[in-house]
Amino acid sequence: MPIYEYHCNRCSHDFEYLVLGGDEPGECPQCGAADVCRLMSACGFVSKGAGGETVSSSAGSSCSGCSATSCAGCSH
């Protein structure tokens, strides 16, 4: 079973999520923000522990460097 790592762009919390049938977490289990990003090579890795990331959630625009539609705050 595929377990992917996700990163929350709001609280910088990294968590693993067991993906079943293409289901995605959609939100951070810690702070509940929908601004999560799957940690894969295509999606810019945000350095851990940085905190204070300025998240500008421009609605509607999906990330060009990440397949996840919920990735609104990664570095792309």
Ligand SMILES: [Zn+2]
């Ligand atoms: Zn979070």
